[in-house]
Amino acid sequence: MADILTLVFKTFMSQTVLKKDLTVSPPPTTTYSSLVVGDHSVSRSVLLLAAVTAASQRGMKVMFFTQTQIQSLPASLQKCVPNLSPQSLKKIKFSYPKTVEELLQQMASLHESINTSPTPPSLIIVDRLEGFLCGPRDCSHSGVHPGEQSSIAHLSALLFDTAAFLTQVLEQRSSSLGPCRIIASFQSEVDTGQGGGEPYATDPILDSLVRYFQVRCTLEQDRGYEAVAAGLQQVWHIYLSGRGITEVSCTKDCEDRAGVGQEWQLLIFPNGLMEFKLV
Template structure:
């Protein structure tokens, strides 16, 4: 996702900022965990899927419970034209239950003909909807989360082996997760056991923190990248996110705008968590 984000920032970044100069990279086998509110998570994942399909030619599988009704406003308002054929590269799959999600992912290799273009990106939107269900014990939620991401990795490895024969990009995995503290009244400082499990499998973490702006601005988030799978962060340490932050602003019409941030200004804003790289 990190290389795709470079394209997203360049395409949808503010014209007043030098977002076009941003270049990010990750290890080829890196997968990404997007952590934040489910609504902003989904918006970012949709932009990533559309950008991967339209700008990079990737075939994308997008797993989500909720029906996708229309293109994001950000894409509709973009001055860059979107080729209609590129949307055909995205396949939306709507598993309603954990069992359906596991079956869809596990049977993916059976649905891919030898001569068909292989998926280069697997996206699971809102994994908490499949893991953190009512009355499920905590230890069961942890094992379920591990099961999902392990299966995704196995599937991506299978697709990677197949892609090497056809000289296609290796398959990447993106999973989004809304922690208990985001919109559910949980304690933001309490350890999230499911999040800890997901982090073991997903080498890059993309945090989206709601910004509390004293000037009264609404709908702003701080996007922060960290993790051992990240390269080119300028610090030599992928665990840190200094210099790897962006302000994500949602315009009144719902469009997202990305603005590079060197570091959050403490005198003008606050975020919900003080440590981008290790909140739990």
């Protein structure tokens, strides 16, 4: 299910530990999606790694929506992918809508782009959904306002309808790049606590979003002394959960267990290098 994210974690897996026999599950026949929840700077790095990995390793065209201009790849990502070819970067198209209305309009235009593009996008990324859905105020208010609920429903419906449409086009053109995947990020103002991504408090907007996404990728920072002792700048726990999760290292004992989570660690070194480790 979370094949692109799992591919990222495997590709940039720590070389200091013995790599386990990880395989990325083959794409299912339906469109699928992941929501990355946590610190926006770390989640953006994960999204950019996903875009670069999809483009360079799978030859996928990527549509990357974000409100913040990206002038160049972050130094941390350049360290992870020092030999990225310009041809791979050309497969990633960045778009900068400022409002949810602009995002909806640009998303809808992807239906029309197939007439001018031989290969439509097979990965859609939306950076920081809270910037489109919450506006300038705090997202931690109680309840979801009718306008916000409408925006969540409208954006989610259009996002998944677009992905389903592009999947159909990819299949009609006998492309091996389908189905069209979706990865988005969201940073909640509510304390998400610890322990496998289970929140202490609920965020009504996040609660509404996760109903649409099949996989939740939760980022939680480890502030323990082990990170400092190991000479690391930051350590983040990554929890994969949700109804669409597929165990890439599944054993016979868990073959029939739906929604089983996976845990990884993201190690960020002082020089900006990022590595992932399976827990």
